[in-house]
């Protein structure tokens with residue numbers, strides 16, 4: 556099982572066959588009470604990646620006590636995944652220059 560730390564909280568990443576918010580279907584959901592990030596099973600890999608980043612960004616903003624709109628989370632998650640796909644980001648993860 557994969558996990559991510561967002562601040563002091565460890566989230567389990569779990570797959571679900573169905574995710575809803577009321578009557579609205581979802582492809583991802585973060586639950587800071589149970590410590591779960593849920594993604595719908597069977598998503599194309601690139602959609603799952605955007606959905607996971609979307610929920611992680613929600614978690615970062617919630618952890619920082621920031622009110623935020625769904626639109627900003629959607630914009631940042633799509634932009635971030637695109638950025639990661641187009642750039643060699645090793646030095647950004649380690650803080651060290653590639654030789």
Ligand SMILES: [Zn+2]
Nearest residue numbers: 609613625628
């Ligand atoms: Zn959202």
